[in-house]
Amino acid sequence: MAVENKIPSEEIVNDKFDQATANLLVKTGLGLSIGIVASALLFKRRMWPVTFFTGAGVGASYADAQRIFDSVSALGRPAASNNSA
Numbered sequence: 374m375a376v377e378n379k380i381p382s383e384e385i386v387n388d389k390f391d392q393a394t395a396n397l398l399v400k401t402g403l404g405l406s407i408g409i410v411a412s413a414l415l416f417k418r419r420m421w422p423v424t425f426f427t428g429a430g431v432g433a434s435y436a437d438a439q440r441i442f443d444s445v446s447a448l449g450r451p452a453a454s455n456n457s458a
Contacts, residue, residue, distance in 0.1 A: 393438035397431070404430025 408426030416422050 389441050393434070393441050396437050396441075397434040400430040400434040400437075401427060402430070404428070404433075 404426040405423065408423035411422040411426065412418055412420070
């Protein structure tokens with residue numbers, strides 16, 4: 374008998390969640406950094422650039438998390454399922 378090394382579905386979801394969380398931290402931190410620099414150099418230390426760029430980082434990471442968790446094909450259509458009815 375051949376023994377297959379299968380990864381449990383919980384580990385797959387955990388890996389995706391870890392990837393999405395790391396993506397959130399990186400993109401939010403990058404947006405915060407860009408916002409602070411833009412605020413200090415260009416906008417006379419206003420708060421809105423910090424908020425805007427941080428929100429843009431969160432939004433970008435949210436879009437990536439949707440891409441990570443949803444199975445879609447390269448063209449944006451839902452992936453074909455193996456169940457033929």
